[in-house]
Amino acid sequence: MITFEGVTHRFGETTALAGIDLTLADHELCILLGPSGSGKSTLLRLVNRLLEATAGRVLVDGREVRSYRPEALRRTIGYVIQNVGLFPHWKVRENVATVPRLLGWEPARISSRVEEVLDLVGLPARTYGGRYPHELSGGEAQRVGVARALASDPPILLLDEPFSAVDPLGRHRLQEEFLAIQRRLRKTVVFVTHDVDEAVRLGDRIALLKDGHLVQYDRTEVLLEAPANPFVSDFLGQDRTLKRLSRVPASALARPGAPSAGAALALAEDLDLRLVLSHFLESGTDIVPLKNRQDRITGWLHRGDLEAWARAGGSAR
Amino acid sequence: MKSGGWSWLSLAGFGGALVFLVALPGRWPWVLYPRATPLELLTQHLILVGLSSLAALGAGLGLGIAVTRRWGQPFLPLARPLASVGQAFPPSAVLVLMVPALGFGLGPAWVALSLYGILPVFGNTVEALLEVPPAAREAAQGMGFRPGQVLWRVELPLSRPLILAGVRTSTVVNVGTAAIGAAIGAGGLGSPILSGLVTQNNGYLAEGAILAGLLALTLDAGFALLGASSQARSQP
Numbered sequence: 096m097i098t099f100e101g102v103t104h105r106f107g108e109t110t111a112l113a114g115i116d117l118t119l120a121d122h123e124l125c126i127l128l129g130p131s132g133s134g135k136s137t138l139l140r141l142v143n144r145l146l147e148a149t150a151g152r153v154l155v156d157g158r159e160v161r162s163y164r165p166e167a168l169r170r171t172i173g174y175v176i177q178n179v180g181l182f183p184h185w186k187v188r189e190n191v192a193t194v195p196r197l198l199g200w201e202p203a204r205i206s207s208r209v210e211e212v213l214d215l216v217g218l219p220a221r222t223y224g225g226r227y228p229h230e231l232s233g234g235e236a237q238r239v240g241v242a243r244a245l246a247s248d249p250p251i252l253l254l255d256e257p258f259s260a261v262d263p264l265g266r267h268r269l270q271e272e273f274l275a276i277q278r279r280l281r282k283t284v285v286f287v288t289h290d291v292d293e294a295v296r297l298g299d300r301i302a303l304l305k306d307g308h309l310v311q312y313d314r315t316e317v318l319l320e321a322p323a324n325p326f327v328s329d330f331l332g333q334d335r336t337l338k339r340l341s342r343v344p345a346s347a348l349a350r351p352g353a354p355s356a357g358a359a360l361a362l363a364e365d366l367d368l369r370l371v372l373s374h375f376l377e378s379g380t381d382i383v384p385l386k387n388r389q390d391r392i393t394g395w396l397h398r399g400d401l402e403a404w405a406r407a408g409g410s411a412r
Numbered sequence: 413m414k415s416g417g418w419s420w421l422s423l424a425g426f427g428g429a430l431v432f433l434v435a436l437p438g439r440w441p442w443v444l445y446p447r448a449t450p451l452e453l454l455t456q457h458l459i460l461v462g463l464s465s466l467a468a469l470g471a472g473l474g475l476g477i478a479v480t481r482r483w484g485q486p487f488l489p490l491a492r493p494l495a496s497v498g499q500a501f502p503p504s505a506v507l508v509l510m511v512p513a514l515g516f517g518l519g520p521a522w523v524a525l526s527l528y529g530i531l532p533v534f535g536n537t538v539e540a541l542l543e544v545p546p547a548a549r550e551a552a553q554g555m556g557f558r559p560g561q562v563l564w565r566v567e568l569p570l571s572r573p574l575i576l577a578g579v580r581t582s583t584v585v586n587v588g589t590a591a592i593g594a595a596i597g598a599g600g601l602g603s604p605i606l607s608g609l610v611t612q613n614n615g616y617l618a619e620g621a622i623l624a625g626l627l628a629l630t631l632d633a634g635f636a637l638l639g640a641s642s643q644a645r646s647q648p
Contacts, residue, residue: 140438169556180551184569195554253554309436 096121097142097251097283102151104137111137113307114151119300121250123278124284126315127299128291130330133304135287139253142285143169155251170197173244173252173282177260179236181228187213187239188224194247212242215276221412234265241273244371245280258293270296291331295319295338303327315342336405340368345385348404349394354382361386364393368401375401417638423633424500430454445604445616446566454623457600460590461627464522468529472582473575475530476537477563491538498531503589511596521598523590528590529582536578540571573639580635587628591620 097119104112112134119125127135140146141153142167144165153160160168181190195205195358210220216238237257244252249349258266258273274297278283288294294301295315301311311323319339322328328335346364364385374383381398477486479491507524514520544567552562568575582644594602601624608616615636 143554145550166556166558169554174551174554176547176554177553178545180545180547180549180554182548182552182570183545184565184566197556197561240551386562 096154096156097285098152098154098157099138099141100152100154102133102138102141102148102153104141104146105149111307112141112148115307115309117302117309117312119283121283122281123299124286124297125299126294127287127304128294128298128301128330129289129304129310131289135289135304136255138304139255139285139287142221142251142253143172143174164315170194171249171251172246173247173249175237175240175252175254175257177256179228179240179260181231181236181239181243183228185227186224187218187226187228187231188220190228190239191243191246194249195245198247200247201221207273208246208248212245213239215245216242218242232265234259234269237261237269238272243277245276250283251349252282252284253261254284256287256289259290266293273297290302292338295331295342303330305330337369337372340372340401340405341370343368343404345371345396346394348400349385349396350400351394353392354384354395359388360384362396363388363394368404371396372401419463419633419636423630423637426626426629426633430623430630433623433626445607445619447607450619452624453599453601453603453620454627456598457587457590457602457624457627460518460522460525460593460598460600461583461586464525464590465529465586466578467522468527468582468586471526471531472530472533472578473537475633476534476541478573479538486510488538491534495531495535495538498528501528503528503585504592504595507589507592507596516597518598521590521593521596523525524588525593528589529586532581533578535573536581537571537572540574541567543574544570576635576639580632580639583635584628584632587624587631591624601609 099115099117102112102115103110115138117138127138129135137146141148142155142160144160144163147161154167155172181187182193191209191212192205195208200208205358209224213220213223217347218235218238223231223235223239228239231239237260242256244254258269261269270293277297286297298315300313301315301318303310303318305326311327313319313321316339318327319331319335319342322331322335330337344365344367345362347369349364360378361384362371364387372384375381375398382395384392384395387393421490434454445453448456451623476491506528507521510520510524514523516527534613548566549562552566557565590598591602591605594600594606601620604616604622605620608614608618608620
């Protein structure tokens, strides 16, 4: 658990953070979202003491970060930055082994762990372990960056705009892969981004910051359904309803059995509702059967149900 | 690989010629400088160049590291002008200025050569350390390297090729400057040159000049090899 208590941070005259109170729960992926200059990166760097709070306290598992030696603290917290920061003179394998080596692990344990995390991010050590960073694509380099942060199996991961330098297609894949990894490992993740779509796609919770103030902190669904003020709703965008739909799989609103009128095309049940709506708009139909991965029909969806669900969010305000 | 091949070739060629000339003095004793054998002259020269280049490396590297640390940053703006002023200063002037300050002999020559050699090393060290990708430094810090480990494991290895180039310049220039050192009584390969100039004996002159030239070329080729091997390992 990461707790910020009345945290203020000033760079000279400018106040980057003004009295932030925030608690991040274990095993959740929390997004720090906001426009540039909102203080989100500053907040992240307070956790591993790359910056020190001017006032207030930052606690990890109830213990103040100030009470740790900075290096010792940082070795227990995974850290990924936008420009990756792989060491150009070290091979992929050596880069990934960085923290375990700092921690003084046995060589055998290090090499088996390196293979394990490289497998996890989809870059088999046999192929990629011996390469230098300049021999990797942008997406591959960032995967290595994630593997390096995971190498010592830290309970906490800090990611500072990790995917924003990657092209949109690659970014989407990295997000999906990261989400899959997070579902398996259930780390306590703090993830800084200015990209609303990324925030909505990944975040269990979102903390929205503006000018060093915390504007709203809630579960992602709640933030989309009930923005606290005009800034929040503007920042999240006019298509908040579509964004809400994008977080829900079709199976969540499925009716059991098969539809009475035999519609030809069935959609995968794990497709998100936003894509289902798109299908309704294109095809002009009101009913669509859903199938599982084995192509068996598992239920069906009515357009009216989807619209009712979307409207329900509006009334929750 | 290609440049590495040429360096090996020139190292063998120049080094071989140097050894050959030094090892066979008995053949033409009448043209040779009588007060010391070529081997003695070369040894004196090498000691002077070696000790002063080593001092220049230590001081240049240390100062370069210092002005790129957070506590040394205020001095960074001075670094570049200082380095270029040093290059513009003629080496003979540095040596001659030592005489009123420290007198004649090996000591003053050593001090002058060390001072003169610092600047190329210092300039390149600063340049190299400033070119280390900020992301690599930030990542190192964020993963829990101590400041010394960031320097030792990340910054210096990445700076190695450029620093080595500075040491190469410094050392090779020092071989030539050290020859002028004979004028203030430092001995070495400058002694026959000086003596040859005074007595109009071209044999003495050639002895010192050829050996000093071959020494400079040999060292240059040696550094080129070191540089090539460090580049191969840390392709940017």
